[in-house]
Amino acid sequence: MERKRISLATPTMHGEEIGFVQEAFDKNWIAPLGFNCDAFEEEMTSYLSQGLNEKYHTLALCSGSAALHLAYKLAGVKRGDIVFCSDMTFAATVNPVSYEGGVQVFIDSERDTWNMSPEALEKAFEKYPQTKVVALAHLYGTPSKMDEILDICARHNAILVEDAAESLSATYKGRETGTFGKYNAISFNGNKIITTSGGGMLITAEKSARDKAFFWATQAREKAAWYQHEEIGYNYRMSNVVAGIGRGQLLHLEEHRAAKEKIYRRYAEGLKDLPVSMNPYLPYTKPNFWLSCMLIGKGVKISPMEVMEKLNAANIETRPIWKPMHMQPVFKAHDCVCVEKKSVGEDVFARGLCLPSDIKMTEEEQSFVIEQIKNCF
Numbered sequence: 001m002e003r004k005r006i007s008l009a010t011p012t013m014h015g016e017e018i019g020f021v022q023e024a025f026d027k028n029w030i031a032p033l034g035f036n037c038d039a040f041e042e043e044m045t046s047y048l049s050q051g052l053n054e055k056y057h058t059l060a061l062c063s064g065s066a067a068l069h070l071a072y073k074l075a076g077v078k079r080g081d082i083v084f085c086s087d088m089t090f091a092a093t094v095n096p097v098s099y100e101g102g103v104q105v106f107i108d109s110e111r112d113t114w115n116m117s118p119e120a121l122e123k124a125f126e127k128y129p130q131t132k133v134v135a136l137a138h139l140y141g142t143p144s145k146m147d148e149i150l151d152i153c154a155r156h157n158a159i160l161v162e163d164a165a166e167s168l169s170a171t172y173k174g175r176e177t178g179t180f181g182k183y184n185a186i187s188f189n190g191n192k193i194i195t196t197s198g199g200g201m202l203i204t205a206e207k208s209a210r211d212k213a214f215f216w217a218t219q220a221r222e223k224a225a226w227y228q229h230e231e232i233g234y235n236y237r238m239s240n241v242v243a244g245i246g247r248g249q250l251l252h253l254e255e256h257r258a259a260k261e262k263i264y265r266r267y268a269e270g271l272k273d274l275p276v277s278m279n280p281y282l283p284y285t286k287p288n289f290w291l292s293c294m295l296i297g298k299g300v301k302i303s304p305m306e307v308m309e310k311l312n313a314a315n316i317e318t319r320p321i322w323k324p325m326h327m328q329p330v331f332k333a334h335d336c337v338c339v340e341k342k343s344v345g346e347d348v349f350a351r352g353l354c355l356p357s358d359i360k361m362t363e364e365e366q367s368f369v370i371e372q373i374k375n376c377f
């Protein structure tokens with residue numbers, strides 16, 4: 001019997017989602033905005049503000065990319081402004097900087113979390129002291145070195161934008177990622193830890209910023225009886241239908257995180273005799289383990305692409321690590337600031353591979369994946 005394909009990460013629905021969606025149908029509220037959007041925002045606000053003095057404001061949007069775009073607008077990115085960006089990340093972190101005419105300068109990763117290196121960030125401020133915005137992604141659900149990054153941003157008077165698209169429910173010293181920056185984004189794309197099929201959210205402690213983002217996201221309609229416009233707007237709101245999916249998913253966020261962690265630990269155990277390591281994290285952080293990744297040891301004569309091909313032949317989906325932005329043709333003219341002789345991002349990209357992390361994967365299926373990986377060495 002042919003094995004069914006083992007996927008990297010696919011949506012996991014539970015049943016409550018369809019109830020909230022049905023309610024939207026029953027009330028014929030098939031539109032952007034509406035009661036599911038309002039409730040989803042409130043529920044996310046209470047989730048993110050747990051244990052904090054500040055209450056976070058949230059804005060449900062059509063994608064994480066839209067949330068990042070509005071975050072950069074709020075941060076005041078204008079034509080020609082440099083923005084320091086995580087180098088090893090998905091393009092969606094950095095593309096919206098270009099929508100505003102900003103110029104990305106990439107900051108290399110460090111080895112302890114694969115996220116933005118504080119040393120490289122400090123060095124970048126020496127080179128480009130006028131920079132006012134830092135865009136930081138928490139890769140694969142692993143929290144970055146927040147104390148160091150926040151300290152550097154504060155000393156240089158820079159605004160931090162957190163791209164927590166992959167890291168919802170991951171915490172740094174007990175605090176949720178997505179609540180450290182001034183303007184932050186999460187994603188509910190289909191492959192993320194919870195999904196709305198497609199969607200995102202802007203997170204900020206500033207009520208006025210949330211209101212301004214709402215204004216831009218709804219075509220910048222001024223308060224008037226007729227359609228009055230004094231600024232360029234966007235159609236970025238989340239639909240009331242998909243917000244229902246999000247409400248149902250949020251009920252299972254912790255359960256998803258726990259299942260992801262189990263998968264990571266089983267890989268760590270199953271691969272411990274091979275010359276590989278797992279994607280690293282700091283002991284005082286709690287990743288959400290969105291994707292488990294392995295890093296092949298230096299000098300080992302097998303490439304991630306060979307492993308990927310062999311696993312694919314066994315009907316197992318894997319993915320390369322995000323290819324660093326400074327290696328992308330579209331950004332070839334952009335600077336990348338490193339502290340090591342060679343870029344850490346390039347090294348991780350050359351030796352790393354994302355492994356199946358679907359929470360519906362059975363233990364038996366994961367053992368099969370582990371066996372197949374072992375056969376490669």
Ligand SMILES: *Cc1c(COP(=O)(O)O)cnc(C)c1O
Nearest residue numbers: 063064065090092093165187189
């Ligand atoms: C998924 C993702 C995004 C974009 O989210 P969308 O909802 O797909 O627009 C942004 N940044 C990172 C790091 C992501 O993984």
